[in-house]
Amino acid sequence: MAVLCSGGSLSMRYYKDNPLYTRIYIFLTLITFTRTNSPVNSSCKSKPSSNLKISTPVYAQVHKSTDVSLKIRDKMINLAFVGDSGVGKSSLLFSYAIDVNPWAVPNDFTSFKTEVDVKNESFDVNIAVCNHPEKIREFGSVDAIVLCFDISKPDSLKSAKYGWMYALRYAHPKVPILLAGLKRDMRMRYRTHKVLYLNEVPQKPLKEKEGKKLANRFDNVHYIECSVVGTEPKTVIKLATKEAMLYKNPRTTSCC
């Protein structure tokens, strides 16, 4: 009979006497308590949906600050000149250094610093030289790589592909690579003095399309040829610096 009464005390007494209803009562009380005290609910209560202010997510804030810092262009460039022994790396750098500043030609060409102008802007360029693929990892941060081979030695192109390219891409997957065919003058020598040439060098020189074919097989690999004559070494270093600059500051320099 007590159940039919509307008085709370009577009905409660009935609930307390019945274990099933006691459990349901505790369960419902707990739910009510949790809902009224949960932070989500309280924040929704205190701020009507029309006035909700969504704070900028952390990743967006980081992105914003990166934009600002990118406006100050990083002018320090690290280049690596790599390739088999004897392909002509030191000769190219020597020729460049003599042309740029004959008073500061380094004794060894394992590393040296220079200044390179690209689009009327001056960059401090550190150049490291390496003739063994195992040393690639020692470079640390590098902004562009010049992978050299010898146009007069077809084996050096094979080595560029199997000995160097895969190792470079593994160690530096996104860094721009300039595949550089050195000793270009040897092609002219072959044309003009074929017999003499073949007496000295047992194979015909490589064709330009063979080098280009290898470059095209990989992402972000450009092709260039040169010899130590004239301004050709300068062109190689300038192009490498430009590629490095675009790699380092992709947004601000995309216009150049």
Ligand SMILES: Nc1nc2c(ncn2[C@@H]2O[C@H](COP(=O)(O)OP(=O)(O)OP(=O)(O)O)[C@@H](O)[C@H]2O)c(=O)[nH]1
């Ligand atoms: N014809 C011709 N010969 C070159 C040219 N560049 C270099 N050589 C010759 O190639 C040979 C090797 O040149 P290096 O510059 O010592 O080669 P490297 O790549 O520095 O070799 P390592 O220091 O052993 O790694 C030298 O006898 C150079 O005279 C070039 O443009 N044309």
Ligand SMILES: [Mg+2]
């Ligand atoms: Mg050398």
